[in-house]
Amino acid sequence: MGCSVNVDIVIVNFNTRQLLRECLESVARAHGEVEHAHTIVVDNASTDGSAAMVQSDFPWVELAPLSENLGFGAGNNRGVARGHGEYILFLNSDAQLTPNALSGMANHLEAHPDWVVIGPRLLYPDGSFQPSCRRFPTVWRCLWSTAGMATRFPRAFRTFRHWLDEEEHIDGRRVDMVSGACFLMRRAYFEEIGGFDENLFLFEEEFDVFYPAVRRRLEVRYCADAMVIHGAGKSVQANRMASFARFHLYRSKYYAFRKHYGPFSAWLSYGADLAVFGITGSLRRLLGKTAEALLMFRVCRRAWSAARLSGAEVRALTPNLPD
Numbered sequence: 622m623g624c625s626v627n628v629d630i631v632i633v634n635f636n637t638r639q640l641l642r643e644c645l646e647s648v649a650r651a652h653g654e655v656e657h658a659h660t661i662v663v664d665n666a667s668t669d670g671s672a673a674m675v676q677s678d679f680p681w682v683e684l685a686p687l688s689e690n691l692g693f694g695a696g697n698n699r700g701v702a703r704g705h706g707e708y709i710l711f712l713n714s715d716a717q718l719t720p721n722a723l724s725g726m727a728n729h730l731e732a733h734p735d736w737v738v739i740g741p742r743l744l745y746p747d748g749s750f751q752p753s754c755r756r757f758p759t760v761w762r763c764l765w766s767t768a769g770m771a772t773r774f775p776r777a778f779r780t781f782r783h784w785l786d787e788e789e790h791i792d793g794r795r796v797d798m799v800s801g802a803c804f805l806m807r808r809a810y811f812e813e814i815g816g817f818d819e820n821l822f823l824f825e826e827e828f829d830v831f832y833p834a835v836r837r838r839l840e841v842r843y844c845a846d847a848m849v850i851h852g853a854g855k856s857v858q859a860n861r862m863a864s865f866a867r868f869h870l871y872r873s874k875y876y877a878f879r880k881h882y883g884p885f886s887a888w889l890s891y892g893a894d895l896a897v898f899g900i901t902g903s904l905r906r907l908l909g910k911t912a913e914a915l916l917m918f919r920v921c922r923r924a925w926s927a928a929r930l931s932g933a934e935v936r937a938l939t940p941n942l943p944d
Contacts, residue, residue: 623653623654623655623656623724624654624655624656624724624727624728624731625655625656626655626656626657626706626707626708626727626730626731627655627656627657627658627659627705627706627707627708628655628657628658628659628706628707628708628709628710628723628727628805629658629659629660629661629700629701629703629704629705629706629708629709629710629808630648630658630659630660630661630709630710630712631661631663631697631700631701631704631709631710631711631712632644632645632648632660632661632662632663632700632712632713632714633662633663633665633693633696633697633700633713633714634662634663634664634665634667634671634714635664635665635666635667635690635714636667636668636669636671637667637669637671637714637715638667638669638670638671638674640714640715640852641662641671641674641675641714642674642678643717644712644713644714644715644716644717645660645662645675645678645679645682646717647717647718647719647850648660648712648718649679649681650718650720651718651720651722651723651724654721654723654724654727655723655724655727657706658706658723659683659704659705659706660679660681660682660683661682661683661684661685661700661703661704662675662679662682662683662684662685662700663685663687663696663697663699663700664684664685664686664687665687665689665690665691665692665696666686666687666688666689666690672684672686683703685699685700685703687699689936690936691819691932691936692819692821692822692823692932692936693801693817693821693822693823693826694816694817694818694819694821694822694826694829695817695819695822695932697711697816697817698816698817698819701808701811701816706808707807707808707809708727708730708805708806708807708808709805709806709807709808709811710723710726710803710804710805711801711803711804711805711806712802712803713801713802713803713851715802715851715852716743716802716803716849716850716851716852717849717850717851718803718849719847719848719849719850721846721847722741722847722848722849723805723847725741725844725846725847726739726740726741726805726844726847727805729793729842729844730805730807733840733842735839735840736839736840736841736842737806737807737810737834737839737840737841738799738804738805738806738807738810738831738834738840738841738842739799739804739805739841739842739843739844739847740753740754740796740799740800740803740804740805740841740842740843740844741753741799741803741804741844741847741848741849742790742843742844742845742846742847742848742849743800743802743803743848743849743850743851744848744849744850744851745850745851745852746850746852750787750790751851752784752785752787752790752800753785753790753799753800753843754784754785754789754790754794754796754797754798754799754800754843755783755784755785755796755797755798755799755800755827756780756782756783756784756785756796756797756798757797757798757828757831757832757835758783758825758828758874758877758878760878760886760889760890760893761781762781762782762783763874763890763893763894764890764893764897765778765781765782766782766783767893767894767897767898768897771783790843790845791843791845792843792844792845792846793842793843793844793845794842794843795840795841795842796841796842796843797831797835797841798827798828798831798841799827799831799841799842799843800827800851801826801827802849802851803849803851804827806830810834810839811830814830814833817829817830818880819932820876820930820931820932820935821873821876821877821932822869822872822873822932822935822936823866823869823870823873824866824869824870824873824874825873825874825876825877828877828881829877829880829881832881864920867917867920868920868923868924868927869924870924871894871920871921871924871925872923872924872925872927872928872935874890874924875887875890875891875924875925875928876928876929878890879928887928891921891925894917894921895918895921895922897914898914898915898917898918898921899914899915899918901914902914902915902916902917902918903915
């Protein structure tokens with residue numbers, strides 16, 4: 622089931638050498654599914670030999686080595702700039718394409734000019750279901766999640782939750798967002814919105830690039846027949862970035878809320894996080910229990926202060942984040 626299109630496959634890597642190898646092996650098998658595929662690996666200044674591995678074992682891959690870690694969005698922008706394909710497949714280094722996943726997504730975009738993005742069905746390495754589609758974040762949805770309500774009511778209040786349930790993953794469904802682990806996008810749309818916002822170092826990139834599609838009445842779709850194996854955060858886990866990830870999770874949320882919803886919504890989201898973590902942490906401390914929520918309270922305060930910083934300022938700040 623081939624497709625007569627040109628696709629640039631962009632993979633951003635940071636210290637995930639073995640995962641990247643498995644990813645590229647799957648990409649090599651998928652190259653024949655489209656008329657032309659150009660694979661670009663952007664290496665964010667890895668120190669684990671990733672770049673050397675790509676050069677020696679995958680000579681057909683264009684390697685773009687960076688002198689510093691620019692983050693997910695900026696790294697992808699550097700990769701996109703090296704290609705010319707009409708479609709761009711953004712693929713995480715901890716993801717693997719299965720047969721016909723690439724051609725399946727490309728065929729759908731070819732057949733539907735008003736679709737600008739399509740995402741595959743994600744599976745865990747054991748073949749089990751992995752959430753692939755999300756609703757746009759709102760103050761209420763974020764509060765529901767932070768307060769633990771999604772865990773307390775796992776089968777109720779679906780519209781309050783970020784991720785769609787398994788039964789909501791319907792082939793061809795129009796969705797707010799698909800997972801950033803893998804998605805195929807039209808280059809024309811990507812260039813129209815100015816690419817990834819480089820003030821976002823990590824997290825909320827999907828919200829930032831898919832929200833403009835909805836405002837333009839364009840469509841983001843889900844393809845159940847295109848399957849991709851995804852390690853679900855192994856690229857972050859491999860780098861032991863717990864404090865790093867927590868900081869950027871909240872910093873990116875506040876930044877994206879301010880950008881797309883306005884400063885008042887950003888402030889409401891920040892205030893809700895402080896209230897939940899402050900009250901929960903204080904109560905647990907009074908009861909003599911572990912009060913990790915107080916750590917999160919401090920993380921949110923640092924993240925809020927950093928939400929107004931530029932991408933370059935955040936990159937300078939990141940190595941010095943306290944635990």
